[in-house]
Amino acid sequence: MAVIVAHRGAPRRAPENTMEAFRLAVEAGADAIELDVHLTADGQLAVIHDESLDRTTDRTGPIASQTMDEIRQADAGATFARDDDSGFPFAGQGLAVPTLPEVLDWLPESMGLVIEIKARAAADAVVEAVAGHHVLTSGRLAVISFDESSIERIRELNRDIKTGYLLVPTQPIHPAMVWATEHGHVGVFPWEGDLGMDPLPLIAEASAFGREIGCYVVNDPEQMRHLDACGLWGFVTDVPDVARDALGR
Numbered sequence: 700m701a702v703i704v705a706h707r708g709a710p711r712r713a714p715e716n717t718m719e720a721f722r723l724a725v726e727a728g729a730d731a732i733e734l735d736v737h738l739t740a741d742g743q744l745a746v747i748h749d750e751s752l753d754r755t756t757d758r759t760g761p762i763a764s765q766t767m768d769e770i771r772q773a774d775a776g777a778t779f780a781r782d783d784d785s786g787f788p789f790a791g792q793g794l795a796v797p798t799l800p801e802v803l804d805w806l807p808e809s810m811g812l813v814i815e816i817k818a819r820a821a822a823d824a825v826v827e828a829v830a831g832h833h834v835l836t837s838g839r840l841a842v843i844s845f846d847e848s849s850i851e852r853i854r855e856l857n858r859d860i861k862t863g864y865l866l867v868p869t870q871p872i873h874p875a876m877v878w879a880t881e882h883g884h885v886g887v888f889p890w891e892g893d894l895g896m897d898p899l900p901l902i903a904e905a906s907a908f909g910r911e912i913g914c915y916v917v918n919d920p921e922q923m924r925h926l927d928a929c930g931l932w933g934f935v936t937d938v939p940d941v942a943r944d945a946l947g948r
């Protein structure tokens with residue numbers, strides 16, 4: 700059964716990477732939450748996708764040059780607009796950029812967590828933040844990155860943390876699988892389009908290498924059912940509620 704990973708929470712329902720988006724992902728029946736982390740100027744872990752506040756908040760400037768207190772003053776609901784053009788329903792509602800410890804404190808015991816390291820500098824703090832947490836001890840945590848040195852650093856610090864290698868679109872999967880295997884990373888996560896019409900050979904290859912293979916970002920219910928039937932480990936989706944229905948859970 701494919702693992703349903705909610706991409707930045709439930710980003711069609713609430714502003715991405717906010718506690719509200721994470722809460723709605725749980726409500727939608729996701730198996731795991733995916734989120735992005737950056738390191739702040741005072742060494743804290745901000746849960747945000749971009750390297751600056753510009754796109755998703757009412758403030759500007761790089762995460763790396765601001766303290767978490769400064770970042771917390773930004774309205775993380777300011778720019779989210781609903782598809783039906785009903786304005787900005789979360790603006791001024793008190794949504795802030797979460798910290799990773801805040802998410803970990805809240806995370807329900809049954810939920811998995813996929814932490815994507817966006818800045819290599821965040822790796823050490825991530826290892827410290829998850830140490831001893833139930834999501835790690837229960838085997839429901841994975842730390843992933845497009846940046847090889849970030850996941851290498853995670854394994855250098857704590858070999859109990861499962862790590863995955865994210866591939867950029869069109870990046871060849873076979874050499875990535877070989878590299879991940881040689882370096883002890885549990886899985887590879889290509890872009891959905893790179894799986895092709897028939898993902899079975901790749902899934903078989905991953906199995907032969909003893910790796911997991913997932914992909915990002917799958918929003919089409921038919922494709923979800925297809926990947927599930929093929930035995931894919933899991934997929935990242937913007938629509939965990941659609942995924943839940945599509946897989947008949």
Ligand code: G3P
Nearest residue numbers: 706733735815865915935
């Ligand atoms: O989980 C993979 C996916 O999140 C990677 O892309 O840009 O959404 O962080 P991005």
Ligand code: CA
Nearest residue numbers: 733734735815
């Ligand atoms: Ca991500």
